[in-house]
Amino acid sequence: MGYVCVECGVSVPLIVRDYGGGDKNIHLCICEQCHQICDKYVEYEPFLLFLDLMLFKQQVYRHVLYNRSTPFSLKTVWRMFLVLVMLDMNVKAYLLDCQRGIHVQTSNASAVHDSAPTFYFSLALGSKQQLLSGFRLSQYSLHLILMSFLENLFCVLTMAIFIFWDPWKHQWLHHHQKDKEGAHCWKVEFWVQFIGTWCLSCFGKIIALLSVIWEYHWTVFHVMGGIVFCANILALGLFLEKRTDENASIRMTSVRQRTVEAAVIVTSGLVARALVQLLLCWLGNPIVFYVLV
Numbered sequence: 001m002g003y004v005c006v007e008c009g010v011s012v013p014l015i016v017r018d019y020g021g022g023d024k025n026i027h028l029c030i031c032e033q034c035h036q037i038c039d040k041y042v043e044y045e046p047f048l049l050f051l052d053l054m055l056f057k058q059q060v061y062r063h064v065l066y067n068r069s070t071p072f073s074l075k076t077v078w079r080m081f082l083v084l085v086m087l088d089m090n091v092k093a094y095l096l097d098c099q100r101g102i103h104v105q106t107s108n109a110s111a112v113h114d115s116a117p118t119f120y121f122s123l124a125l126g127s128k129q130q131l132l133s134g135f136r137l138s139q140y141s142l143h144l145i146l147m148s149f150l151e152n153l154f155c156v157l158t159m160a161i162f163i164f165w166d167p168w169k170h171q172w173l174h175h176h177q178k179d180k181e182g183a184h185c186w187k188v189e190f191w192v193q194f195i196g197t198w199c200l201s202c203f204g205k206i207i208a209l210l211s212v213i214w215e216y217h218w219t220v221f222h223v224m225g226g227i228v229f230c231a232n233i234l235a236l237g238l239f240l241e242k243r244t245d246e247n248a249s250i251r252m253t254s255v256r257q258r259t260v261e262a263a264v265i266v267t268s269g270l271v272a273r274a275l276v277q278l279l280l281c282w283l284g285n286p287i288v289f290y291v292l293v
Contacts, residue, residue, distance in 0.1 A: 002066070003015045003038070003039070003066060003067050004038075004062055004066045004067065005031040005033065005034060005036070005038045005039070005062075006038065006039045006040070006041065006058075006059040006060070006062040006063050006067070007031060007034050007036040007037075007038075007059060008031060008033050008034040008036070009062060009238075009241055010031060010033040010034070012029065012031060012032075012038050014029050014038075015028070015029055015038040015039040015042060015067055016028060016029060016039075016042055017029055028040065028042070028043075039062075039063055039067050040059075041059065041060055041063040041067075042063075042067070049063070049064070050203075053200075053203060053231075054203065054204075056230065056231065056234055058234060058238055061201075061234060061235055061238050062238055064200065065193070065197060065235070065238060065239055071189070071192075071193060071196075072192055072193055072195075072196030072197075073192070074192050076196065077192055077195050077196045077199060080196065080199035080200070081152065081156075081195065081199055083199075084152055084199060084202050084205060085145060085148045085149050085152055086145070086148075087205040087206070087208045087209070088148035088151065088152065088205070088208075089141070089144045089145045089147075089148045090208045090209065090211065090212070091205075091208045091211070091221055091291060092144045092147065092148065092289055093140075093141070093144055094208075094211040094218075095218055095221075095289060095291065096140070096144070096287070098215070098218065100217075100218040101218040101219075101221070101289060101290045101291050102287055102288065102289055102290065103287070103288040103290065104286055104287055104288075147277075147280065147285070150276050150280070151273045151276050151277065152273075154272045154273065154275075154276050155269040155270070155272050155273050156195055156198060156269070157272070158268050158269050158271070158272035159194075159198070159236075159265050159266065159268060159269045160191065160194065162264075162265045162268050163194070163240070163265065168261055193239070194239065197235050197236065197239045198232065198235070198236065200235060201228070201231040201232045201234065201235035201236070202228050202231070202232070203228075203231065204224050204227035204228040204231060205224065205228060207220075207223075207224045207227075208221070208224065218291070221291045222291065225291060225292060229266060229270070232262075232266040232269075233259060233262045233263050233266050234262075236262040236265060236266060237255075237258045237259050237261070237262035240258065240261075240262065241254075241258055270292050273292050274292060277289065
């Protein structure tokens with residue numbers, strides 16, 4: 001899709017100019033539009049990039065989305081998606097263990113409470129009881145993994161359908177097609193990059209890993225969900241932005257409009273996650289989680 005200036009989002013031919021003779025003769029290019037360095041993040045270490053991602057800096061998002069030497073591959077995106085599924089499963093396991101932030105159907109409440117194992121069960125149990133607890137634990141782990149997988153899958157599919165529908169007539173697909181040769185190539189790459197962008201912006205779910213170490217109130221996951229929601233809007237808005245040479249006032253209006261549109265798309269994904277939970281509940285799943293992350 002070409003290089004962009006991370007400061008203003010305008011397309012640029014180069015971000016680094018190599019004069020030969022090794023790394024000492026490599027210079028960062030200056031953007032002709034904003035007169036800033038096109039991409040200062042080419043010199044940053046991955047850990048510093050991650051810190052700026054956590055600070056919601058749109059410059060580092062542009063660097064990761066457009067200026068990396070290798071775009072997201074299908075294998076990388078698939079791995080990122082599975083990591084998100086496991087993080088969601090960890091949240092559900094914690095809520096189920098502390099019996100907070102969940103709703104259990106009345107008819108199945110006692111059965112679930114009696115059969116659901118604690119996820120930190122004691123090793124002092126007898127061998128038969130320990131084996132039974134381990135079996136139930138594996139059952140509920142697979143159950144939670146399946147729930148998390150379906151929620152994330154339908155969340156991505158709903159956002160993809162929204163983008164394909166294009167209610168604002170921005171021709172997002174056509175916009176990304178212009179830099180590619182062949183219809184099949186750009187279609188596959190567009191959706192792979194879209195899912196990779198969404199997975200990357202869900203970095204806030206890493207907070208869920210802390211529940212293994214510390215016990216904190218279940219409403220903390222609402223804070224985590226808010227972080228993920230804001231990051232999704234920022235990343236998706238930058239992914240769908242048009243790189244034009246418009247003046248500053250027009251660009252500011254475009255940014256506000258793009259943010260609202262991205263928020264609508266991300267919200268549609270959250271609605272899909274909630275509907276999946278309700279559908280599973282209607283099909284017989286006794287547990288509904290109050291946290292949408």
